[in-house]
Amino acid sequence: MSEYNLDNDFSSSFLKNALKTEIWNKLVNQKANACPMAMRVAWHSSGTFDKSDNSGGSDGATMRFEPEKSDGANAGLHIIHDLLIPVKKEFPNISTADIWAMSGAVAVEFAGGPSVPFSLGRSDSPKPVPPNGRLPDASQGAEHLREVFGRMGFNDREIVALSGGHTLGRCHKVRSGFDGAWTQNPLKFDNSYFKNLMDMEWKPREWDGPLQYTDPSGTLTMLPTDIALKTDPSFSVTARLYADDESVFFSDFSLAYSKLLSLGCESAPPACPHAREAFSAEFRDHSMHGSIEHCRAAVEKGADVHSREKNSGRTALHKACYWNHTHMMSWMLTDLKLDPNVQDYNGDTALHDASMFGHVKIVEALLEAGCDRSIKNKSGKTAAEVAVDYEKPETAAILKGKGGVELPVV
Numbered sequence: 001m002s003e004y005n006l007d008n009d010f011s012s013s014f015l016k017n018a019l020k021t022e023i024w025n026k027l028v029n030q031k032a033n034a035c036p037m038a039m040r041v042a043w044h045s046s047g048t049f050d051k052s053d054n055s056g057g058s059d060g061a062t063m064r065f066e067p068e069k070s071d072g073a074n075a076g077l078h079i080i081h082d083l084l085i086p087v088k089k090e091f092p093n094i095s096t097a098d099i100w101a102m103s104g105a106v107a108v109e110f111a112g113g114p115s116v117p118f119s120l121g122r123s124d125s126p127k128p129v130p131p132n133g134r135l136p137d138a139s140q141g142a143e144h145l146r147e148v149f150g151r152m153g154f155n156d157r158e159i160v161a162l163s164g165g166h167t168l169g170r171c172h173k174v175r176s177g178f179d180g181a182w183t184q185n186p187l188k189f190d191n192s193y194f195k196n197l198m199d200m201e202w203k204p205r206e207w208d209g210p211l212q213y214t215d216p217s218g219t220l221t222m223l224p225t226d227i228a229l230k231t232d233p234s235f236s237v238t239a240r241l242y243a244d245d246e247s248v249f250f251s252d253f254s255l256a257y258s259k260l261l262s263l264g265c266e267s268a269p270p271a272c273p274h275a276r277e278a279f280s281a282e283f284r285d286h287s288m289h290g291s292i293e294h295c296r297a298a299v300e301k302g303a304d305v306h307s308r309e310k311n312s313g314r315t316a317l318h319k320a321c322y323w324n325h326t327h328m329m330s331w332m333l334t335d336l337k338l339d340p341n342v343q344d345y346n347g348d349t350a351l352h353d354a355s356m357f358g359h360v361k362i363v364e365a366l367l368e369a370g371c372d373r374s375i376k377n378k379s380g381k382t383a384a385e386v387a388v389d390y391e392k393p394e395t396a397a398i399l400k401g402k403g404g405v406e407l408p409v410v
C-alpha cells in the first residue's frame with residue numbers, strides 16, 4: 001500500500017472517494033443492484049471473529065480459501081467477489097480484504113442508510129482460515145444469537161442493530177433454503193424491517209421448506225432468529241425503539257456495523273479504533289471548514305477531540321485557528337478544553353498558525369486560554385516573530401510581552 005499515504009487525512013479521503021466511485025459502478029448499474037449481497041459479504045467476512053483468541057474477522061479475506069470458501073452459509077457470495085475483481089485491478093495496492101469490507105460499508109449508504117465509518121489498512125497476507133460453523137444459524141433463537149455475537153464482542157443492543165441489516169435483500173431458496181424478503185422495498189435501507197417485525201403478526205409459513213414466518217398477506221418473511229428479537233424481552237425493547245425512531249437505528253447500526261467490519265484487524269482492539277479514528281478525522285476535517293454542527297456530531301459519535309493528524313501532528317484546534325474560525329474558539333477552548341500549546345511536527349502551535357495570517361481575534365482567544373507565547377517552532381520562532389515575518393504588526397503588538405519580541409519600528 002506504499003503508493004497511498006493512508007496516514008494523511010487528505011490523501012486517505014481522496015483515495016476512499018475514488019474507491020467508492022469504482023465500487024458504486026460495480027454494485028449499482030444497469031445489470032444489477034448488488035448492495036444487499038455486498039453487505040452480506042462484508043458481514044460474513046467479519047462475523048467469523050472470535051475475541052477469545054483474535055482469530056477470524058475481516059483481515060486477510062480468508063473467504064477466498066477452503067473451508068470458508070465453500071461454507072454453506074456463504075453460498076452465492078462468490079458473485080460479489082467476482083464483481084469486485086475489476087476494483088482490485090484498478091487499485092492493486094488495496095487489499096481484497098479492504099475492498100470487500102469497504103463495499104459492505106458503502107453499500108449501506110448507497111441504499112439510503114447512514115454512512116459507516118471505515119478505515120483502510122487490512123492485509124491479504126496469509127492468515128489461518130477460521131473453521132466453518134461460526135456464523136449464526138437462522139433456525140435458532142435468542143440464546144444462540146447471544147452466543148455467536150457475544151463471541152465477537154457484541155452486546156444485546158448491538159445484536160438487534162446489526163440484525164437490522166435484514167432491511168436489505170432477501171432469502172433465496174437455492175442459497176439458504178429460506179425464501180422471501182423482510183421488507184416491501186429490499187433495496188432501500190430504512191427501519192421498515194423493525195416496523196414490520198414489531199407491528200405485523202407473524203405466523204409459521206405453510207410450505208415444504210424450513211420453519212420461517214410470514215405476515216398476514218403472505219408476502220414477507222421473518223426467520224426464527226428475526227422473530228427472537230420480538231419475543232426476547234431484552235431484544236424487543238431495542239427492536240421497538242428502532243421501529244419508532246429510525247434515526248436511533250441509523251446511528252446504532254452505523255457504529256455496530258463499523259465495529260463489525262474492523263473485527264480481526266491487527267490494530268483493532270475491541271474499542272474499534274477504526275471507527276474512532278474515522279470520527280476523529282471527521283472532527284478535524286470539519287474544524288478546518290468551521291462547521292460546528294458537524295464537529296459536534298463527530299464528537300457525539302466518539303471522536304477523540306485531542307487527536308492529531310498522523311503525518312503532520314496537527315489538531316482540530318490548529319485547523320480551526322489556521323482558517324480563522326473565531327466562532328469555534330469558545331467551544332473548543334472552554335467547553336472541550338483543547339490544549340492550546342500542542343505543537344505540530346513543525347513545532348507550530350495554533351498561535352503560530354493564527355499569527356501568520358494576523359487572525360487577531362483567534363490570537364486573543366488563545367492568549368486568554370493560557371497559550372504560552374514563548375513556545376518556539378522548529379525554525380526557532382515564537383508566534384510574535386512569525387507575525388513580524390508575515391508583516392502583521394497588529395498581531396505582533398498583541399503578542400508583545402512576556403515571551404514576545406521587541407517590534408521593529410514601523
Ligand code: HEM
Nearest residue numbers: 036037040043136137138162165169170171172175176225
Ligand atoms: C442475526 C443473525 C443472522 C442470521 C441468522 C442471518 C441469516 C441470513 C439468511 C439465512 C439470509 C438469506 C441468504 C440467502 O438465502 O441468500 C440472510 C440474508 C441477508 N443477511 Fe443475514 N443473517 C444474520 C445477520 C445479518 C447481519 C448482522 C447482517 C448485516 C449487518 C445481515 C445482512 C444480510 C443481508 C443484506 C441479506 C440479504 C442478501 C441478499 O439479498 O442476497 N444479516 N441472512
